[in-house]
Amino acid sequence: AYRKFGMPLPEALGAIIANAGAGSSAAGLATELSDILGDGGEAGSTSKGKEKGKPKLRPSPAPTGLPSAAPPATGVPKFSNSTGGAGSVANTPEAGDVEYLAPVTIGGQTVNMDFDSGSSDLWVFNTQLSLNTLSGHMAYNPAQSSTFQLLPGSTFSISYGDGSGAAGNVGTDTVNIGGATVTGQAIELATDVSTSFVTDTQSTGLIGLAFSKLNTVKPVQQKTFFDNALATLPEPVFTADLRHNAAGTYEFGAIDSTKFSGPLAWTPVNTTSGFWQFTSQAFAVGGGAPSTSVPGGQAIADTGTTLMLADQSVVDGYYSQVQGAVNNATVGGVTFPCSATLPDLQIDVGGTMATVRGDDINFAPVDQTGTTCFGGLQATTVQPQIYGDIFFKSNFVAFNGGNNSLGVAPH
């Protein structure tokens, strides 16, 4: 679900400086950038003929409507980069459960972001982007944050499994998610975003919750919010409670057992890939006999992927039990009559069979008449398999960064 590409530093910074109509040495570039970002850098610039100081980029008249930040946790030593409280925020599915957004407060500015357990960069729409790009979006304005600090010379560049991506420069600020607070969190400021992010106006960016080894910031890799918060959270966990067309919850530092039924089934995570990766070698359809030899036999828990992308053997086995299911090349995946009754899928998670409800595998109609529907379970030819939001809608998942394990239970 994740591919890195590197953007050469000068090109990245050059793009920013181009906006300010000046170019100069690397040091100069950093100065220019700090002028643009208004982080108290020296007014004036090395470029000729410009009046003192740089024009401050103003946020587009995007609906910011930024409510005030949650009250900071109190009584915590100043030196820690996390202030130790647990935090809980409601998440909201976009139309069609395409992605799940939740509020994040950065330097006192609250924006809605896509929580992604399949990547490890926290990047935001911000006032360096053109007004066209920002149109309709909320935007983080580093110049309005008294706690923002630029990381001179740092850049990021990331691409995702659906071909989308973003790139830009980097600073740090205080991040508060429902009360869980980290100071000095790397905030990646996009200066380039792909089209599908521009059109996705409800999202102000992504907050990566996979392992920090996947973070794309150069020259010094940065840590995720969860990594920074770990040491001081009451429990070293975050949990995902995603629902179909209804509000759910992301929680840091605690496991709310009212959110799921029965005990959590825990499985060890292999962190080598940087993902929350676990063994998944078997499946069954509608309570039938399990198949126990899924090639590769690995999967990742990825809240940033809409669907559930499994090995072809799982997809074929499942849809062989669905009347009228066809591989629809035009649409790009398996479709079936919207009137079909979809069986539940039982899928192996580290030795325990988890259930994905058949209802949740009916993802969306592909036509105006609602005759033909697109499957939430689709095939991937790459490994590991990617268990995205379709899986999470039937399963509450706890991510334990203390002992690198996943807890799963039906909800």
Ligand SMILES: CNCc1ccc(Oc2cccnc2)o1
């Ligand atoms: C829909 N394209 C924009 C977009 C929203 C979220 C993401 O990020 C992704 C995409 C696929 C997998 N993981 C994260 O891209």
